[in-house]
Each structure stands twice: as structure tokens, then as C-alpha cells.
Amino acid sequence: MPIYTAPTRDTRFVVNELLELGSYGNLPGFEMVSEDVTEAVINEGGKFCAEVLAPLNRIGDEHGCVRNEDGSVTTPPGFKEAFDQFREAGWGTIAAPEEFGGQGMPHVLGFVMEEYIASANQAFGMYPGLTNGAISALIAKGSQEQKEKYLPKMISNEWTGTMNLTEPHCGTDLGMIRTKAVPNGDGSYALTGTKIFISAGEHDMADNIIHLVLAKTPGAPDSTKGISLFVVPKFIVNDDGTPGERNGVSCGSIEEKMGIHGNSTCVLNYDGATGWMVGEENKGLAAMFIMMNAARLGVGIQGLSQAEAAYQNAVAYALDRRQGRALSGPAEPEAQADPIFVHPDVRRMLMDAKAFTEGMRALCLWGALLVDLTHKAQTEEEREQADLLIGLMTPVIKGYGTDKGYEVATNMQQVFGGHGYIEEWGMSQFVRDARIAQIYEGTNGVQAMDLCGRKLAQKGGAAVQAFFKVVGEEIAAAKKVEATKDMAEQLEKALGQQQAATMWFMNNAMQNPNHLGAGAHHYMHIMGIVTLGLMWLKMAKIAAAKVDGAGDDKAFYEQKLATARYYMDRYLPDAGALRRKLEAGADSMMALGEEAFQTAA
Amino acid sequence: MPIYTAPTRDTRFVVNELLELGSYGNLPGFEMVSEDVTEAVINEGGKFCAEVLAPLNRIGDEHGCVRNEDGSVTTPPGFKEAFDQFREAGWGTIAAPEEFGGQGMPHVLGFVMEEYIASANQAFGMYPGLTNGAISALIAKGSQEQKEKYLPKMISNEWTGTMNLTEPHCGTDLGMIRTKAVPNGDGSYALTGTKIFISAGEHDMADNIIHLVLAKTPGAPDSTKGISLFVVPKFIVNDDGTPGERNGVSCGSIEEKMGIHGNSTCVLNYDGATGWMVGEENKGLAAMFIMMNAARLGVGIQGLSQAEAAYQNAVAYALDRRQGRALSGPAEPEAQADPIFVHPDVRRMLMDAKAFTEGMRALCLWGALLVDLTHKAQTEEEREQADLLIGLMTPVIKGYGTDKGYEVATNMQQVFGGHGYIEEWGMSQFVRDARIAQIYEGTNGVQAMDLCGRKLAQKGGAAVQAFFKVVGEEIAAAKKVEATKDMAEQLEKALGQQQAATMWFMNNAMQNPNHLGAGAHHYMHIMGIVTLGLMWLKMAKIAAAKVDGAGDDKAFYEQKLATARYYMDRYLPDAGALRRKLEAGADSMMALGEEAFQTAA
Structure with missing residues (x-):
């Protein structure tokens, strides 16, 4: 089975020595991050991911998600229990605002955890990951009532969230969406249409699923200027905050994908489902971009994460597998052959990977710090500067980071020779899982533009x-x-x-x-x-x-x-x-x- | 379902205009290749691959091969029937020597067909492909008796062949193999050991399978200088040429692979199986390299083939799928959006693919001509020159061709956006199938060395x-x-x-x-x-x-x-x-x- 160890020593180097997180103690949220707290997140978070999530990664790939006859979806064995542990330990709440039950720590530490989660089990990480995207949109654009109704349960991961953008005929060009939202006269809307590629769209791991859905109101302009955002809970929330009546949204089917089998990628059918508008009418695209920008950084981290996980396994294999002799003469003459680690071409691939993962980790965490500074820096000028830089960096982190992540994962598979092509070794999964990151949340061509x-x-x-x-x-x-x-x-x-x-x-x-x-x-x-x-x-x-x-x-x-x-x-x-x-x-x-x-x- | 059309116009350009095949009419085997014959191979071969093999490609991926309880292997639905048609039409015999029932035509035409077969269905193509490798070794190193016994049935594809090199602990470093061949005293040997990654190792498509197996005789040097080659038929051939007694070789399991699911990649257990030495004792590596060099060119063609198949589908999708507008203003103002073909980044990927596939086709067929000239050119000098060049080109065709083939297949999948990640569209399969070509028959690192x-x-x-x-x-x-x-x-x-x-x-x-x-x-x-x-x-x-x-x-x-x-x-x-x-x-x-x-x- 593939191995995974959280690279905590390297994380500490980036957080403490490169970013000097401790030096930002004057900023809100940073003051609570003593070196002890940082250590605890890094060490305990790393341990959780390595011990609880990583062992489920192959299982998720092999079993996938199953849509049952009644439209419910069963996640892979162990996922539900692991998500219970995840929720109880509060791993989803690190960087969420304290106002709604989060821990309010810097995004830097949130990103540390995101990397470990995604390295250990990318498909699993998407359940809380998408939830975070939905949380961002509600924080930015939701009404106070919506925030109070949904955010605490989402931040605690009692409920999860989704992002519903794509339809069968349109993904990049969202101006073309056809899902309709018709006012019910009571402030709510009836949503009807089909959304596809909805990650974590339906599953058995949470008591409710909060869908954020792009749709068009009657008479809205037939372009991106006519899109509104709606919140559509799977179970309509009762006045006491408990999940109530089942809403008119259901999983029509689960896509058979190249990878991330452990995540339920759903076709969601909205059949007059009740939803409430988030933010202003026809301004849904801006709200969507808030989810999207958070998600894009998360996807960039996935590029890092699969490269890292694949790298660790390739190193172990290169040190264990013996074939041939070093070009400069036998390295271990007493053995029948040298470890393939001695061969320059193997070393080339490992060094390429090491240079990428360590550099990319630094970049992602610097990006996280910029996200923090965008909100929390002391002066308007600093906040603007951070905003400019992270805006520029987001497509680079997502686009370059996932292109290279896939390339590195592929090279790490190559280190295994024929064994890399056999599913049992797990290297194929790293490549197949890494592949999606170049595509979703805006293809890398879209990032480049x-x-x-x-x-x-x-x-x-x-x-x-x-x-x-x-x-x-x-x-x-x-x-x-x-x-x-x-x-x-x-x-x-x-x-x-x-x-x-x-x-x-x-x-x-x-x-x-x-x-x-x-x-x-x-x-x-x-x-x-x-x-x-x-x-x-x-x-x-x-x-x-x-x-x-x-x-x-x-x-x-x-x-x-x-x-x-x-x-x-x-x-x-x-x-x-x-x-x-x-x-x-x-x-x-x-x-x-x-x-x-x-x-x- | 994915489409495939044999690119016959481009093939004709390379064969007739670039290589000027007709100008070699003075060489043996070339004299029979009138323009009509060339046309017939290109057109009818292309048609067969597009109509018979391509429709089975997804089926092969979905069903894979199944090892039954009795150790027999069932290939995907339709494969056996297609192989019957393939055999009857003589598509496997184009470049095989007339002496043993082949058509004796130039390898150029053999390679044309190899490309079409592999584009249409790479996993299927490996059954006759491996057979060709085994044929090459028997032609070069087999005794006259062995040639007469095995070659006609292998060339006619009544029987297929395999190459048995890899063992669990060694692939690249064949000096380490442990399979033993002990003389039986009657000129035959008893082979015992385990071989892995044996493509087409066991299946239901032919009456016999002729395994070519590397093994060590007692007391042989513990290095590549101690390897001998053996022919081990699945059914020992009776004096009348019919398959007789079942030999002691069996399929222990079928590997779960990233791709080429339609090919049965077997663990083969040799349990005192009867074999006969091919060529000289301890000179097996040289014989193996004959199979290997032929196979490496075939694998280079696979790099081309998956790029070509993926490209054709990406073109069709890019012309059909509408998202966004051309940067220079709407190309089709009356439609809701332009075809994504208008976007430069999509065009970049398509042009990259086109430049690769057309260039690579020219290179592969030039390589085939060099193979022909190695044997058939009129002067010793010309033969030597061709031999030098194809020796140099073989690792380039295999290594560069498959690295780029994989990259192009990946980019063509990218053209599909999210749909490219869904198995139904078939783009994932092109990528997964292309991936193996960088690994087998010597990893691309081995090619580079x-x-x-x-x-x-x-x-x-x-x-x-x-x-x-x-x-x-x-x-x-x-x-x-x-x-x-x-x-x-x-x-x-x-x-x-x-x-x-x-x-x-x-x-x-x-x-x-x-x-x-x-x-x-x-x-x-x-x-x-x-x-x-x-x-x-x-x-x-x-x-x-x-x-x-x-x-x-x-x-x-x-x-x-x-x-x-x-x-x-x-x-x-x-x-x-x-x-x-x-x-x-x-x-x-x-x-x-x-x-x-x-x-x-």
C-alpha cells in the first residue's frame, strides 16, 4: 500500500523561517498563533491525515461512490467514519471565522492542513473543500439570516456544501446556463434544471448538504449579467435549525471518472427545488468568483499534494528496488545490484519532484499569507498590495501548479517502471487524481487567460x-x-x-x-x-x-x-x-x- | 463513443511522396508493391481498423480480461471474433516472410497497418504485436525445425506469441532472472519460475500460444551472460503440427492496470514446462534484443497512435462544443457562442498535436524503410548505413515518441474540459493507454541511456x-x-x-x-x-x-x-x-x- 508522511519539517521551515508567521502577531487571528499552536496544527494535523485519511485513499479509488436505487449515495467504506473523526477534531474549522464557530486562525495554517488532507486523500478532501468554497460565498454575500442559518453547521462540518455551476452544455461560459429560478412569492424561489459535475453533490457523510446554485430568474439577461446565486439545502432547514423537509433536488447519476473515485461527482436534478437568493439578483457571477478563487487556490494545492504523495512513494521505491549498477561503478558491490536511486535518470526525476514540491509548498503558503493580509493587514495599502499579488498569483498557483503536479506525479510513476502501471502500487491513482486539477475550477487554459x-x-x-x-x-x-x-x-x-x-x-x-x-x-x-x-x-x-x-x-x-x-x-x-x-x-x-x-x- | 478514421490521405503522402516507396522497385519485396497494392493496404487496412477494431476499444477498456477458475482467460466481448476476421483477412502477415506464409511486403506497409491497429485499439493490437516480436526472434535465431514448426502458424495468427522477460524482482536488469531451465536429456528443457507483465500471456483467441522465455541453465553465469532463450508452447506441438498436450505453464493472475485493459497482462507460472532452446546457450540476451528492437519501434508507433486517435476526437469536440467568443469578435454572431475551436489556447493544443502526429508518422515510416533497407538494400554500404541510422533512431522513436504521445493525448483530453475526465467520452482511455508506452519494452530512461x-x-x-x-x-x-x-x-x-x-x-x-x-x-x-x-x-x-x-x-x-x-x-x-x-x-x-x-x- 502507498505510504504517506506529512512533511512537517518542511512545513515548519516555510511557516516559521520563510514566512515568519510569528512576526504577524499584531494582526487579528495571528495573535493566537503561538509557536505551540502552529506546532500542534502541523503535527497533529499531519498525523491525522497520515493515519486516518491516507489508508482510505486506495479504498476510495477501488470502491468509488455508489448511487442507490432511492437516489441516495453511499461513499466508500470508512469515509463516513473518517469524516466523523475529522469533524470531531475540528480539522475543517481552522481558518473559519470565530463568529460562526471557526477557530479564526490564519489561512496559512488552513492551507497547511489542506495540503496534508489532499496528499493523504484528495477525493476525501473535496467534501470539506467544497464546503469551504460555499462558506466563502455565504460569508461574502449571504444575508445575516442566511449566515446564521447555514454557516455554523457548515463550518462545524455537520453539514457540507457544494458549488453548482456547470450544466451539460456549458461550463466555462456560464452566461449560457438554463437552470431557472422562479419566485414563489414568499421570498423563496423554485429552481428547475440540471447541473453536472457536482463534486460531493450527494453522499451519506453529513446531515444536510447546502447547495449553492447559479440560476436565472425570469426575464434575466441571456448572458453572465443574468446569473443569480441561490442557496438550496438538501433538507429545508426548520426554524429550530434542524434539517426538515426533503427538498426537490436529487442525484440523477454518478459520473464514471478517470480518478477521484472516492468523491461523488453527481448529476443533480433540480425539480422545483426551494432556494433563496444569495446577494443581489443578476450579480451571481461575482459571488461565484468568490467561491471560485478560494477553490482555485485549493486546486493548486492539490497539484502540490499529488506530487508530494507520489514523490514519497517513488523515493521509497528507488531506495528499495535494485536494478543495474551505478555508472561510476557498483555502489553496493556485495549486493546483486544497486538501488535504482543511484541512476542519474531516476535522480533527475526525484530532484525535479523535490524542487517542485518544496518550491510549490512555499508558494502556496505565501499565497495563503497574502489571502490573510488581504483581509487583515494593518494599512489599506498593504491590503491592496496583497490583493493585487494574490489576484495575480491565483491563476499561476492553479494553472502552473497543477500542470507541474501532474507531470511530477507521472514521473514518479515512471520511477516504478512496470509496477507503476499496476493499480495495486497506487502510483496510477496519484496520476489519475492529479489529472482533474488541471481541468476543474476553470481549465488551465482559462487560468492562462x-x-x-x-x-x-x-x-x-x-x-x-x-x-x-x-x-x-x-x-x-x-x-x-x-x-x-x-x-x-x-x-x-x-x-x-x-x-x-x-x-x-x-x-x-x-x-x-x-x-x-x-x-x-x-x-x-x-x-x-x-x-x-x-x-x-x-x-x-x-x-x-x-x-x-x-x-x-x-x-x-x-x-x-x-x-x-x-x-x-x-x-x-x-x-x-x-x-x-x-x-x-x-x-x-x-x-x-x-x-x-x-x-x- | 469516440470516433476513429484512418488518416489515409496523410499516409499516402508519406509513403508515396516523402518516402517514394515506388522508387525502390528494384529491391526484393518492394517489386510487388505497385501503387495499387499500397492503396489497397492503406484503404482496406484503414477501413478494417476503423470499422472492426475501433468499436471494440471502449468495450475492451470496460470489460478487461477475466481469469477464470480453471486458469483460462476470457478476452473482452468481440475480441475473439475480431481476431478471427483479422486472421482471415491476413492483416498480420503483411511484412512477414513469404517463405513461412507471409506476404513479404515492405515493413513500411506493415508499420502503416500497425499505426491504424494501435489507434483503433491498442490493447487488441498487442496480441498480433507481441506475436510479431516472437516471430522476429525465431526468424533470427530459431533452428530450421523450430521455424517450420512455429512460424507458419504464428504468421497466419492461428497461434500467437509472447515475450517472457520480466520477473517480480527484475525487469531492466535481466542478469538477475531466476527462472531455471534444466535439461530433460532429450534435447528439451524443464522450465520453472515466475514471469510477470506478460502481455497476451493467456487468452481465448488462438489455438496455441508460443511463449519465448528467458531462463538460466544450471551453472550459467549469474549475469546477462548467463541467459538463454527458450520456446515454450502452451500446447506442445504434435508431429503433425497440431497442438497436443497442455504444457506446464499457466496464468496465475491478471494484473489490474491503469490502461490497456483489453490485453491480458499475465503472471505466468512455469512449473517444469517443456521448452526448447532458441539459438545458443547463454546468448539469449542477443536474441531478446531482436524481439526488443522490433517491439520498441512498435511501441513508438503506439505513442503516435494514441495521440492520433485522441486528436481526431478533440478536433470533433472543438468544432462542436460552443463556449465563449473569439477574442477577435464573435465568429458566429447568430449562435449563442462560438465553437471552442476559435480559442487560441485550444488551437495551440490541436496544432501541437497535428505537428506531432504528422511528423511522427513520417518518422515511423522512415524508420520502417530503414528496417527494410537494413535487410534489403543493394549494397553492403547502404545496408550498414541504414542499420546505423535505425539503431540510433530506435530509442528516439520509442522514447521521444511515447513521451510526446502521452503529452498530446493528455492535451487532447484537456480540450474536452470536464467531459474529458469522464470515462464515457473515451479521452481518459487514450491517456491511460498511452501511458504504458513510456514504460514497457525498456522505460524511456533506459531508451535515453x-x-x-x-x-x-x-x-x-x-x-x-x-x-x-x-x-x-x-x-x-x-x-x-x-x-x-x-x-x-x-x-x-x-x-x-x-x-x-x-x-x-x-x-x-x-x-x-x-x-x-x-x-x-x-x-x-x-x-x-x-x-x-x-x-x-x-x-x-x-x-x-x-x-x-x-x-x-x-x-x-x-x-x-x-x-x-x-x-x-x-x-x-x-x-x-x-x-x-x-x-x-x-x-x-x-x-x-x-x-x-x-x-x-
Whole structure:
């Protein structure tokens, strides 16, 4: 069975040494986070995920979710019991507001836990994960009455939540949705329509499920400007807060998917279901984006999580499996063969994975800190700065992070050779589960367009300029230190590629917007490479400063420095190639009409 | 259900215009290949695969193979009947020698058919595919008696064949195998041991299965120098050629795999099974490599095949599915949304796929021609030249071809958005099936080492020098033509990257062989990129010469030119980045010991 250990040592490094969480004690919610509390979340959270959730991961994959004849859904064996434990331990409440029963801690710690959960069992993690998305929307847009009715039970995970956007004929283009919401005359609406791909849409793990549903009111504009958001509980909530009458929403079927079998991905049929509008009429898209942005960061973490889980197993296999001899001569002459760990090509894949997971962990947790600062920083300027940066980073974390997460998971499967292809070893599941993260909550193509078509241009390019400033300052500082000088220069070149690509967009995309579309995916990857480079340079700087006096931790800082060097050597060169592709523009990409793509006999 | 049409127009272009198969009429086997015969194979073969095999592809995935209580294996519904049709039509015999009942046609046409078969149904294609590998070994190393006994029935596909190499503890490092072959005293041997991952190892589609098995005779050296090859029929063949007594080999179980469910991947238990040695004692590895080289080219074709099948479906979906509007303004204002085909990022993925599949088809069929010339060219020099080139190309076709095939299949799944993740659409299967090709018949890491550790150095670098000459001449010629001048210059730069990388290996790998291992995978990809670039330059040159007078075919040549341009713009830049990674060497890759990879709590 696959193994999993929460990488708590590395988490502590990022939280305490890189982000210096303790230094934000003056901000609300941060004051309660003593080093002891941080330690407790990291250690106990990690333990829970490794001991309770990870052992259910293969079981979830094998059993999947079953829709019963009465339309109820049975989750895989053990999921319900594990969710009970999860709920009792309060693992879902870390970063939720205290006002509604949450622990009000920084998102940084919430994200730590999200990584561990998703590494241990991505399909399981989606039940509380989607709930968090729904919670965000209700916090931002719900009425006080709605908040009081739903949030405490959702935050406590007594109830779970869902996001209902997609319909059979539309996903990305939500202006086309057909689900109707007709006023009942009593303030409620009757919702009718079909939603698909609804994760955690129906299950047996909670007493109620709170669906947040996009629908159109009668006469609403036939575009994204005509979408409203509704809350539709599976059981209509009684005045005393208990679940009452069964609402007119039901699971029509469960999708057979490539992976995340442990999550019930439902077709949900709304048949005059009673719902209540959340926020203003026809302003549902904005509310949806609140759920979506939270969800996108969570999906980015999934990219990290599957890479991490797959990596740990590949390391164990590479150290155990013996085939052939080291190129430089037998490493263990007394054995019949050396562990495959000695082979450079195996090491290449492991180092690629290590450089990605540790860099991505730093990026995700930095992203979490930005989310916190967006709400909690002391000055308006700091809050705005954080908001700009996290807005820019969200598509990079989601898009680049999941593309690389899938690639790394695939490479870790490759380390296993033929055994990687056999389900029993669990490596196939990591790849299959990782695959969805490139697709849902906006495909990575949509992320690239969000980055290039929206975020780059926002406020006259203020966000990307702020980013360049952060990277530039880090480079300047690292250049002054002997141990990081070379690395800083390498990153400077890659940053130059991003700046040139940005300039190319500025000079060319106005005259032909297809140039932007043609280069968006390349740009997102350039930016991902530069951003992880920033993380590695920061980490290298810390490691360089600490390594000599580190005592028992010396090896830890040495490996940070070596991995940083590997990152600069092996990841950064792609930035130049991507820039060249981007600068090739849209012409050869868009030259051919549809007949040229059709297979000719 | 997924669609498939054999891309016969493009095949004809490669066979007739690029390779000019008709010009080899003076060579044995080629003389019978009139344009009519070529047409018949392409058209009828394509039709058979599209109409008979493709509809069984999803069925094979869903049903898989079942091991029954008596150890027999039932293949998916329809497979047996389809194999009967396949056998009756003689589709397995195209390139097999006439002496044993084959049609003796060039491998070029055999490879055409292999692509169509694998695109339509990769799991099905492995039954005759493995048979071909076993046939190759018997032709090269079998005694006349063995050839007469087994080959006619195998070539006719009345019987199928297998390759038995891997054991639970060893795959790549075959020196470690434990299967024993003890002489029975009558010229036969008793084989005892366990083989795993045996494709087509047991099934219900043929009257007999001829296993080719690596095993060790008593006292044989405990290394690859102690391996012998044996033929072990499932039913011992009677003197009259009919299958007789059941032999002591049985299917212990069927592996649960990520994909290719329609093929029965067996654990085979040999329990004193009777076998006969093929070729010389302790020379089994050489015989195995004959099977292996044939198989590796076949696996490269699988990379093409899954990319092609996935591409056709993605094109159809992109033209049908409507979401959003073209960046340059609505393409179909009267409709509620434009087809996603208008979006540059979708087009990027489709063009990437088109550039790969058409380039890879040209490469595979050129490879097939080289295989033919190895045996059949008129002069010893030409035969040697072909042998050098195909030896060099084999790991590139297998390694680069399957890495890209998987990437393209994944991107084609991405075109479908969420629907791509649902099994019903079939895109998941293309990805899952494509995945195995990077692993079996030597992982792509093994391919990279075969290329860099063996083929580059062979005969003082004669093979790679011959390759550089071929590419250089093509570039020089294309530079003289206005329509291809720019492209030739782009390719020249990429070739320069490969030459520099080669030089770097020469200057550094002797002092530290890990430098070679650390760069091998990068080198294989650089060479893949340059090789497909060579194919595209050749194709562009032909298209440029013909486009003006082409009449109805004008659009065909125009799209060849546009796709060539896209290839040069979007594929070649990676060669430079890969060279930089390669030149970073082994130091940062091998810096860390095993403790640095273990997850620290």
C-alpha cells in the first residue's frame, strides 16, 4: 500500500523561517498563533491525515461512490467514519471565522492542513473543500439570516456544501446556463434544471448538504449579467435549525471518472427545488468568483499534494528496488545490484519532484499569507498590495501548479517502471487524481487567460509591476551573498524573459488579441517558473545564512541549498524557450481553418 | 463513443511522396508493391481498423480480461471474433516472410497497418504485436525445425506469441532472472519460475500460444551472460503440427492496470514446462534484443497512435462544443457562442498535436524503410548505413515518441474540459493507454541511456555523424528554396544545439559518466525535436514544390506548409533549453544522498 508522511519539517521551515508567521502577531487571528499552536496544527494535523485519511485513499479509488436505487449515495467504506473523526477534531474549522464557530486562525495554517488532507486523500478532501468554497460565498454575500442559518453547521462540518455551476452544455461560459429560478412569492424561489459535475453533490457523510446554485430568474439577461446565486439545502432547514423537509433536488447519476473515485461527482436534478437568493439578483457571477478563487487556490494545492504523495512513494521505491549498477561503478558491490536511486535518470526525476514540491509548498503558503493580509493587514495599502499579488498569483498557483503536479506525479510513476502501471502500487491513482486539477475550477487554459487577459492589464499593470519589484529586490539582496550570487543571476535572466514576454504582449496584443491568447499558456508557465525561482532564492538565502551554525539542522539547510541550485539549473532554462514560443505569436497557430484539422481519407 | 478514421490521405503522402516507396522497385519485396497494392493496404487496412477494431476499444477498456477458475482467460466481448476476421483477412502477415506464409511486403506497409491497429485499439493490437516480436526472434535465431514448426502458424495468427522477460524482482536488469531451465536429456528443457507483465500471456483467441522465455541453465553465469532463450508452447506441438498436450505453464493472475485493459497482462507460472532452446546457450540476451528492437519501434508507433486517435476526437469536440467568443469578435454572431475551436489556447493544443502526429508518422515510416533497407538494400554500404541510422533512431522513436504521445493525448483530453475526465467520452482511455508506452519494452530512461551510452559512441560516433549529415544536407537544400529558407535556418539552430550537446558529452562524460546519465533524457528529447524537424522540413520542401500546381490538393499542401512553420516556431525552441539543462551536468542532480529525500517529521 502507498505510504504517506506529512512533511512537517518542511512545513515548519516555510511557516516559521520563510514566512515568519510569528512576526504577524499584531494582526487579528495571528495573535493566537503561538509557536505551540502552529506546532500542534502541523503535527497533529499531519498525523491525522497520515493515519486516518491516507489508508482510505486506495479504498476510495477501488470502491468509488455508489448511487442507490432511492437516489441516495453511499461513499466508500470508512469515509463516513473518517469524516466523523475529522469533524470531531475540528480539522475543517481552522481558518473559519470565530463568529460562526471557526477557530479564526490564519489561512496559512488552513492551507497547511489542506495540503496534508489532499496528499493523504484528495477525493476525501473535496467534501470539506467544497464546503469551504460555499462558506466563502455565504460569508461574502449571504444575508445575516442566511449566515446564521447555514454557516455554523457548515463550518462545524455537520453539514457540507457544494458549488453548482456547470450544466451539460456549458461550463466555462456560464452566461449560457438554463437552470431557472422562479419566485414563489414568499421570498423563496423554485429552481428547475440540471447541473453536472457536482463534486460531493450527494453522499451519506453529513446531515444536510447546502447547495449553492447559479440560476436565472425570469426575464434575466441571456448572458453572465443574468446569473443569480441561490442557496438550496438538501433538507429545508426548520426554524429550530434542524434539517426538515426533503427538498426537490436529487442525484440523477454518478459520473464514471478517470480518478477521484472516492468523491461523488453527481448529476443533480433540480425539480422545483426551494432556494433563496444569495446577494443581489443578476450579480451571481461575482459571488461565484468568490467561491471560485478560494477553490482555485485549493486546486493548486492539490497539484502540490499529488506530487508530494507520489514523490514519497517513488523515493521509497528507488531506495528499495535494485536494478543495474551505478555508472561510476557498483555502489553496493556485495549486493546483486544497486538501488535504482543511484541512476542519474531516476535522480533527475526525484530532484525535479523535490524542487517542485518544496518550491510549490512555499508558494502556496505565501499565497495563503497574502489571502490573510488581504483581509487583515494593518494599512489599506498593504491590503491592496496583497490583493493585487494574490489576484495575480491565483491563476499561476492553479494553472502552473497543477500542470507541474501532474507531470511530477507521472514521473514518479515512471520511477516504478512496470509496477507503476499496476493499480495495486497506487502510483496510477496519484496520476489519475492529479489529472482533474488541471481541468476543474476553470481549465488551465482559462487560468492562462485570466492571468494574461485580466490580471496583467488590471490597474495599468500594477500587479505584475509589484511582482517584478518583489522578485527584483530579492535578486538584488541575494546577489550580495556569495552563496546565492550565482543563483540570483540565473533567476535574473529568467525574470528578464518574463519581462520581455510581458513587453511583447504590450506591444502586440492590442493590434491582435489572438497574440495574447496564443501566448497565454506559455506566459503562465514562464511566470510559474520565475515564481518558484523566487521561492527557491528566498529559501536559499535563509539556508545560506543558517547552515554553518545549524548543528543538527545542518543537513537540512545543505539540502535546501543543493535543491535551489538544481532548480536554477534545471527549471529556469525553460523560461527562455517559452518566451521564444510566445513571441512566435498567433500567426502560425491560427493559420489553418477547420477543414485542415479533419482527417482526410 | 469516440470516433476513429484512418488518416489515409496523410499516409499516402508519406509513403508515396516523402518516402517514394515506388522508387525502390528494384529491391526484393518492394517489386510487388505497385501503387495499387499500397492503396489497397492503406484503404482496406484503414477501413478494417476503423470499422472492426475501433468499436471494440471502449468495450475492451470496460470489460478487461477475466481469469477464470480453471486458469483460462476470457478476452473482452468481440475480441475473439475480431481476431478471427483479422486472421482471415491476413492483416498480420503483411511484412512477414513469404517463405513461412507471409506476404513479404515492405515493413513500411506493415508499420502503416500497425499505426491504424494501435489507434483503433491498442490493447487488441498487442496480441498480433507481441506475436510479431516472437516471430522476429525465431526468424533470427530459431533452428530450421523450430521455424517450420512455429512460424507458419504464428504468421497466419492461428497461434500467437509472447515475450517472457520480466520477473517480480527484475525487469531492466535481466542478469538477475531466476527462472531455471534444466535439461530433460532429450534435447528439451524443464522450465520453472515466475514471469510477470506478460502481455497476451493467456487468452481465448488462438489455438496455441508460443511463449519465448528467458531462463538460466544450471551453472550459467549469474549475469546477462548467463541467459538463454527458450520456446515454450502452451500446447506442445504434435508431429503433425497440431497442438497436443497442455504444457506446464499457466496464468496465475491478471494484473489490474491503469490502461490497456483489453490485453491480458499475465503472471505466468512455469512449473517444469517443456521448452526448447532458441539459438545458443547463454546468448539469449542477443536474441531478446531482436524481439526488443522490433517491439520498441512498435511501441513508438503506439505513442503516435494514441495521440492520433485522441486528436481526431478533440478536433470533433472543438468544432462542436460552443463556449465563449473569439477574442477577435464573435465568429458566429447568430449562435449563442462560438465553437471552442476559435480559442487560441485550444488551437495551440490541436496544432501541437497535428505537428506531432504528422511528423511522427513520417518518422515511423522512415524508420520502417530503414528496417527494410537494413535487410534489403543493394549494397553492403547502404545496408550498414541504414542499420546505423535505425539503431540510433530506435530509442528516439520509442522514447521521444511515447513521451510526446502521452503529452498530446493528455492535451487532447484537456480540450474536452470536464467531459474529458469522464470515462464515457473515451479521452481518459487514450491517456491511460498511452501511458504504458513510456514504460514497457525498456522505460524511456533506459531508451535515453541506450541512445547516449551506447548508440552515440558506437563505431566512433558514426551513427550520429551520419544523422548530422542527413539533417545538414536537408537544411542546405531547403535554404535554397524561398518557401523553406526560414524554416531551414530555424532547424539549423536546433541542430546546432544537438551538436553542441553531443560535444559536451564527448568532453565531459569520460571524466564522469554521471554527466552522461544526467543529460541522457534531455539529449533524447533534443534529438526527437531535431528529428521531427527534419521530417517537417522534408515535408515542407515537397509541399512548397507542389502547392502551386496541386489543383484539388492545394489545401493539403498549404496545411503542410503552415504546420511545418508551426512546428519550427513552437517545438524547436525547447532544444536550446534542453541543451542548457544538459550542460548543467550531474553535479546538482547527484549532490544529495538518500537521507535528503526522505520525508522528515
